[in-house]
Amino acid sequence: MKIKIKPFISKLLLLIIFSSTACQQHIDTSNDRPNIIIFFTDDQGYADVGCYGAEGFETPHIDRLASEGIRFTNFYVPATVCTPSRAGLLTGRYPKRYNLHEAVLFPFSEGGLSLNEYTMAEMLRDNGYSTSIIGKWHLGHKEEFMPNNQGFDQFYGVPYSNDMDNYYYKHIDFQSPPLPFYRNKTLIESGPDQDYLTQKYTEEAINQIKNRSEKPFFMYVAQNMPHTPLHASPAFIGKSEKGLYGDVIMELDWSVGEIVKTLKEQNIYDNTIFIFTSDNGPQMGSAKPLRGKKAETWDGGQRVPAIVVWPSKITKGVVSSDFTTTLDLFPTLAKIAGSKIPENLKLDGLDISDYLLHPEATKLPERPFYFYARNGEIEAVRMGKWKLHIQKSIGWNLNKNGSFPVSLYNLDEDISEKNNVVDQFPEVVEQLTKMMKEIETEL
CATH class of the missing domain: 3.30.1120.10 (Arylsulfatase, C-terminal domain)
Known part of the structure; x- marks a missing residue:
């Protein structure tokens, strides 16, 4: 009798263990939350992407990305220049709410993004995400304002624009240092060879994806290019018909392709939200058919290319003319990730998650959007x-x-x-x- 019972008990125990494990897997939904990558270029114009009408160079990887999700044609940023635009992206709030709406921060600036602001990185980290920024910060170079104190677990990059490298500001007799390059709070290089910035950021993104933890991740890839001075690695020099500017964009396109390829190799592409956009209009590139450029409140200064892809959820090949902005990303990603937003936090963006998931059945409401000049x-x-x-x-x-x-x-x-x-x-x-x-x- 005992001989017959033992196999039964063994099977029963296995069944209980399996059922318990399966139940635990069902209850733990952390694996269902998407990874999030925001690929943010610097001064890339509305028409500086192939599928937006680029001339003189090609962007096959970004174009392919657009075919796999939603391409927006009425997408805006809340400022005409770097610092306030980045602040708006990470807070979902107009930069004037925290006095970061005038001009940009410089190597001699004493301020930065207020620590009272609740950043996208903090919001996602509080909900169990690992968070990293790769590239350009530009929200305060003093240690208290740096990324590791603003919700980012990892920082690999530079604190401000590449044109501030070893620059002399005559009007205040200030000599800025060689461009600092950090890993977290440690200065690892001064005045890096800017020809390789795009490549270094791409390699870092790939390494972080391959060596990720079990947590879902938020990665903010803030490229320095195509902000002047323009730099491309030797492999991309002479690639385009448009000279160095086209070469730079083609390397950024390569970067997008390499990151997407890594996501696919790691079998996490389908459950990753990939957002591609720019911080403001072009200084050297094209915003056709829009009027104006960087630093101007004509549409050319603030309407930018934007693509959102989430292969397992978002319909492919959608071209949207609905009005949207980077301010919308904070509440939208909060909803998708299941993050709580403090009740007293006044956001200026709109949760557009329903629209992303059901663009054909959802109509976004009309709402005002305000344009603040470089002078604030x-x-x-x-x-x-x-x-x-x-x-x-x-x-x-x-x-x-x-x-x-x-x-x-x-x-x-x-x-x-x-x-x-x-x-x-x-x-x-x-x-x-x-x-x-x-x-x-x-x-």
Whole structure:
């Protein structure tokens, strides 16, 4: 009798163990949460990607990425230059809310992103994600403001723009040091060879993916290029028809391809959200058919290429003209990751997760979006198809054209902001002007 019972008991014990393990796996949903990669370029224009109309160079990897998810054609950043744009991305809030909306931070600056701000990295880390930034920080180079104190477990890169490398600021008699290169809080190099920055960041991203922990990860790949001075590795010099600028973009495209390839090799691509976009309009590249460029509140300064891919969830090959911004990424990723947002945190972005998952069945609401100039002053507002400009500090020639006239554009019909219809729609001007006054009072 005992001989017959023992196999039964053994099988029963195995069944109990298996059932218990299966139950534990079902309850623990951490493995279901997606990895998140934000690939953020510097000064890459609206038309500096093949699928957005690039000329003189090709971006096959980014184009392929666009075919595997959603490509946005009405995607904006909350500033015309580096520092405030990056701040908005990581906080989901207009930079004016924490006084980081004017110009950019320099090697002689004393401030940075307030530690009172709750960053995307903190939000995700608090929910069990490992977090890393690879590349350019530009939100304060003093130790208290650096990435490891702002929610990032790992930092590999530089604290500010590549043009600040060993630069002399005559107006204040300040000599900046050779560009510092950090791993976490340790300075590992001064004045790195910028020809290899894109390559080094790519290799670091690949190494981190291959050596990841069991946690889901958030990786912020903030490339220095194509910010001037332009640099590309020898393998990409002469690749494009557009000279060095095209070479630089093609290397960035290669970088996207290498990271995606690694995700696929590691069998985690399907459950990774990959977001590609730029911090503002181009200094040297193209924003066609948009008007303006970097540092200007014309659309060319703040409407940028943007692609979101999540192979297991997002429909392939969608081209969206719905209005969206980097401010939306904070609440959207919080919802997708199951993170809690503090009740008293005032966000300026919108949770667009339903739209990402069901773009054909979801309509995003119209909402105002405010354009702050490099000098920190509000210059324009967009609501639906309408965009109203009330002043211009950059992007308007006073000597040639006289003082700037209040201007209203229908962006649905006039993407290049050429036909001022301010006299035809006084009620729209009144409504948008009121909105600008209200947000200024609030902020």
